[in-house]
Amino acid sequence: MVHKIRLIIEKCVSYLAVFLMLALVILSFLQVVLRNFFSIGFSSIEELMRNGVLWIAFTGAILTTLRGRHIAFDILPRFLKDKKKVILDWVLSISASATCLFLAWLGVNFLRLEIEMESQIGGFCPAWIVEIIIPIGFVLLSIVFSLRVLDRKYDEIAK
Amino acid sequence: MTLVITALAVILILLGLPLFVAIGFTASLQFSNSGIDPTVVIVELYRLASAPTLLAIPLFTMAGYILAESRAPKRLLNLADALLGWMPGGVAIVSLTTCALFTCFTGASGITIIAIGGLIYPILKKQAYTEKFSHGLITASGSLGLLFPPSLPLILYGIVASVSIDKLFIAGILPGILIICLLSIYSIQQDIAKVTKRSQFSLRHILKTTKEAIWEIPIPIIIIGGIYGGLITAVEASSITAFYVLVVEFLIKKDLSLKNDLSRIVRDGVQLVGGILIILCCSMGLTAFFIDAQIPQKALAWIQGIIFSKITFLLLLNIFLLIVGAVLDIFSAIIIVVPLIVPIAISYGINPIHLGIIFLTNLEIGYLTPPIGLNLFISSFRFKKSILYFYRVSLPFLGIMAIALLLITYFPFLSLILINLFK
Numbered sequence: 001m002v003h004k005i006r007l008i009i010e011k012c013v014s015y016l017a018v019f020l021m022l023a024l025v026i027l028s029f030l031q032v033v034l035r036n037f038f039s040i041g042f043s044s045i046e047e048l049m050r051n052g053v054l055w056i057a058f059t060g061a062i063l064t065t066l067r068g069r070h071i072a073f074d075i076l077p078r079f080l081k082d083k084k085k086v087i088l089d090w091v092l093s094i095s096a097s098a099t100c101l102f103l104a105w106l107g108v109n110f111l112r113l114e115i116e117m118e119s120q121i122g123g124f125c126p127a128w129i130v131e132i133i134i135p136i137g138f139v140l141l142s143i144v145f146s147l148r149v150l151d152r153k154y155d156e157i158a159k
Numbered sequence: 160m161t162l163v164i165t166a167l168a169v170i171l172i173l174l175g176l177p178l179f180v181a182i183g184f185t186a187s188l189q190f191s192n193s194g195i196d197p198t199v200v201i202v203e204l205y206r207l208a209s210a211p212t213l214l215a216i217p218l219f220t221m222a223g224y225i226l227a228e229s230r231a232p233k234r235l236l237n238l239a240d241a242l243l244g245w246m247p248g249g250v251a252i253v254s255l256t257t258c259a260l261f262t263c264f265t266g267a268s269g270i271t272i273i274a275i276g277g278l279i280y281p282i283l284k285k286q287a288y289t290e291k292f293s294h295g296l297i298t299a300s301g302s303l304g305l306l307f308p309p310s311l312p313l314i315l316y317g318i319v320a321s322v323s324i325d326k327l328f329i330a331g332i333l334p335g336i337l338i339i340c341l342l343s344i345y346s347i348q349q350d351i352a353k354v355t356k357r358s359q360f361s362l363r364h365i366l367k368t369t370k371e372a373i374w375e376i377p378i379p380i381i382i383i384g385g386i387y388g389g390l391i392t393a394v395e396a397s398s399i400t401a402f403y404v405l406v407v408e409f410l411i412k413k414d415l416s417l418k419n420d421l422s423r424i425v426r427d428g429v430q431l432v433g434g435i436l437i438i439l440c441c442s443m444g445l446t447a448f449f450i451d452a453q454i455p456q457k458a459l460a461w462i463q464g465i466i467f468s469k470i471t472f473l474l475l476l477n478i479f480l481l482i483v484g485a486v487l488d489i490f491s492a493i494i495i496v497v498p499l500i501v502p503i504a505i506s507y508g509i510n511p512i513h514l515g516i517i518f519l520t521n522l523e524i525g526y527l528t529p530p531i532g533l534n535l536f537i538s539s540f541r542f543k544k545s546i547l548y549f550y551r552v553s554l555p556f557l558g559i560m561a562i563a564l565l566l567i568t569y570f571p572f573l574s575l576i577l578i579n580l581f582k
Contacts, residue, residue, distance in 0.1 A: 017429040018422045024217060029402035032395045050208045056217055057440060060433010061179070063426065070177035071434055071491055077175045088174065095171070096180040103183050103200070103441075110201040134201060 002150045009144060010066050017059040024052055044122025051121060051130045058137030065144045093148040100142035107135030161452070164188050178491050179438045186444035193452070200444030207436075207443055211394070212317060212324050217432045218397035219309040222378075222404040223264035224428040229414035231375045232261055232275055238368040240282070245360035250286045251296055251346035254279045255339050258297075259304030260379070272301040272537045280542075286356050291552045292349055294542060298549055299342065299556035301534040302526035305489075305519050306335035308382050309397065312489050312522070315435070316515045319497045323512075324393040325386055329581055330512045330574040334520060337573065338563045345559055374407045387581055435490045446498045455502045462503055469507045473568050476504070477521060484525015485532050492522055509571075516574040520564050527557045 028049055034040040064070050080088060111128050119127035168185035172178065187197035207213065226232070239253040246252075257279070262271045276297040283293040305312050308328035317324035369376070381399055385391040391399070408414050409421065449455060466472045483492050497518065504514045526534040529550045538553075539546045567573055 014422070014426050017433075018425045021217060021221060021425045021429050024214070025221060025398075025401045025405060028214060028218060028394075028398035032391070032398045036391070036395075050210070050213050053213050053217055053436070054205075054208050054440075056429055057433050057436035060429040060431070061437035062433070063430045064434040064437075065177075067430070069430070069434065070179070071438060071488055072172075072175050072177045076173060092174060092176050096177055099180045099184045102187065106187065106198050106201045109196075109198040110205065113198070113202075131205060134204065 002147060006066070006144070006147045006151050009062070009140065009147075013059050013062050013066075013140070017056065017063060020052055020056050020059065024049060024056070044124065047122045048125070048130070054130075055133045058133050058140075062137065062140050062144055065141055065148075068148070090149050093145045097142045097145035100138045100145060104135045104138035104142060107138055111135060160192050161189065164192060179441045182438065182445050182495075183441035186441065186448055189448045189452075190444070193448075195451070199447065200441075203443040203447040204440045207440055210318050212314060215309070215314050215324065215394045215397040216311065216318075216436065217428070218394075218401040219264070219314065220311060220432050221425065221428045222309075222397070222401045223311075224424050224431075225404045225408050225415070226264055226375075226378075227261070228420065228424050229408040229412065231372075231408065231412075231414070232257065233278060234368070234372040235260065235375060236275070236278055236282075238365075238372045240358070241361070241365045241368040244358040246347075247357070248343060248347035248350040249357060250282055251288065251292075251350065252339075252343045254283065254296060255300055255303060255342055255346070258300030259307060259335070259339060262300075262302060262304035263307040263310045272297060272534060272541055276301070276538070276541055286358075287353075288349070289353070294538065294544070294549065295552035295554075295556050296342075296346070298534050298538040298553045299527055299560070301537065302523045303338065303342075304335065305523045306331035306338070306516060308332075308386065309393070309400070310519075311435075312493060312519055313515070314393070315439070315490060315493050316497060316518060319439070319493055320501050320511055320515060322515060326512055326578050327515055328382075328386055328393060329577045330516050331519070332577055333573050334516050334563075334567045337566060338520070338523075338560060341559050341563050342556065345555065374412060378403065389581075435494075438491055439494050442494045442498075449498065455499055458499065459503050459506055463506070469509070470569070472504075472507045473509070473517070476500070476517070477564060477568060480518060480521035481525055481528055484522040485528040485530075488533070489522045489526075492525075493518070510575060512578065513571045513574045517564075517568050520560075520567050524557065524560045524564055527553050527560065 027045065031042065031045055031049075034042075061070075077085060077088060111131060111134070114128045114131055115126075121127045121130055164185060167188075168181055171181045171184070183200065186200045190197045190199050236253065236257045239257050240250065243249040243253050243256075254275075258271050258275055261275055279297060279300075280293055283296070284290070288296075304310065308331065310331070313327050313331060314324055316322070317327050378400060381403065382396045385396050385399070386393055409417055415421070415424070462472075466475065480496075483496055487495070500518075501511055501514065505511060509517075526532050529535065535546055535549045535553065538544075538549050
């Protein structure tokens with residue numbers, strides 16, 4: 001069951017990542033063509049694309065977590081063996097999961113503020129619709145970190 | 160209390176907690192501790208979405224990943240060999256330039272040694288270069304090219320230090336060429352001391368390899384020519400490059416297939432971008448706390464009390480950055496250290512663009528610095544030889560790069576002259 005959840009998350013996030021990146025490549029190229037050859041510029045699209053990068057950042061971070069390849073100072077784990085290594089890995093994963101959950105909660109507070117202030121992106125889109133990736137991203141990161149402890153087949157697939 | 164939290168953060172990082180988690184945790188704790196709502200961390204995180212050059216990071220990374228997976232490196236290597244292989248040290252210089260070109264697209268994440276090292280080593284060996292020289296050269300080449308556009312670390316420095324990326328792209332050219340020239344001179348000297356076999360100069364071969372690489376040749380021209388000619392900005396160059404590379408490698412050269420390769424390569428690219436940007440996101444909060452607690456000013460006052468001259472400061476900066484470069488990976492080093500160093504360096508009269516070039520040159524060398532420079536590990540892994548062997552063989556290269564570093568540090572005009580010319 002746990003393993004299945006992990007696979008579902010991986011699949012959905014991968015699709016989202018590919019979609020976002022390709023959309024970014026095509027949209028930004030169109031934007032350059034329109035601006036330089038037809039002198040048409042859409043500052044709202046530019047703003048949306050920059051927000052898209054934030055989405056890419058979170059989907060990428062989730063994929064990185066799924067594969068256990070986050071940038072970390074991993075000198076100590078190299079010196080530990082079998083059981084001690086597993087215990088350290090668990091402690092780190094649980095701490096990371098808890099921290100991400102806390103950051104997600106801060107993200108919800110931020111969203112509440114944005115809804116109250118009726119912020120907009122590109123002059124038409126309510127900001128919270130785009131910014132929702134912040135709490136959702138952190139919640140997913142939290143889930144994925146805790147799956148590291150729960151899913152025994154985890155490392156097989158991460159490789 | 161601030162100190163306790165900082166100590167806790169350091170312990171967590173040393174234990175191996177992912178960097179972004181440790182940073183996010185520390186930032187929110189520090190803010191709560193000073194009586195400020197920690198939601199500020201997210202407000203600051205979201206400020207990243209208003210950085211105008213942010214788009215260049217995913218776009219150039221994507222272009223780099225596609226190029227790396229295609230057969231473009233092989234074609235470019237052939238072309239460079241046809242152009243330079245006949246001269247003394249030619250093949251070694253070909254290796255240096257190809258690696259530099261490749262690294263500036265992919266960031267020095269070890270891909271160069273793994274992918275290109277495997278292509279180059281047999282060629283160097285065939286030409287009768289010594290094994291030690293060949294291994295040293297490949298290890299050193301793994302981080303070469305970080306100063307050339309569109310290197311990801313350069314863009315990241317620009318974003319973190321709020322410096323124009325267009326200017327950084329221009330500033331890196333001469334110092335980057337200097338490093339390659341010095342290493343080339345060493346290669347020529349090695350070649351003359353122990354004559355190797357050289358290939359024949361052949362115009363026909365040059366034409367043939369040029370024709371093969373005809374679709375890749377415009378890429379540097381788009382980036383360098385476009386930006387230096389003032390036609391496009393760095394972000395526009397990234398859009399054009401990403402789109403161009405996608406079309407060329409998938410539709411024109413068909414090195415890669417849309418069905419089998421596209422989603423895998425894009426996913427790998429997104430993963431790299433995400434891994435870096437999430438650290439940047441979380442560190443926006445920590446930097447805000449530093450500024451709020453006036454930590455750069457305090458550090459500045461402390462340093463100004465002990466270091467009086469610009470020259471001493473630069474020397475100590477070099478030593479400090481070499482250590483940073485050896486223990487932290489390049490992206491986290493930039494994200495964490497740059498916000499603290501920039502205000503201090505400016506107070507000593509150092510141009511932030513020149514500082515960026517010093518910073519990256521140091522980190523470039525940090526990859527080769529024993530005991531834990533990353534390139535040494537990757538080479539040891541790739542060529543299945545002991546790490547001590549790689550300490551030894553890369554030493555001459557490390558020495559030459561250290562000379563280049565001193566020149567780059569103490570002659571700011573190397574970094575700044577082109578900017579003044581292209582103004």
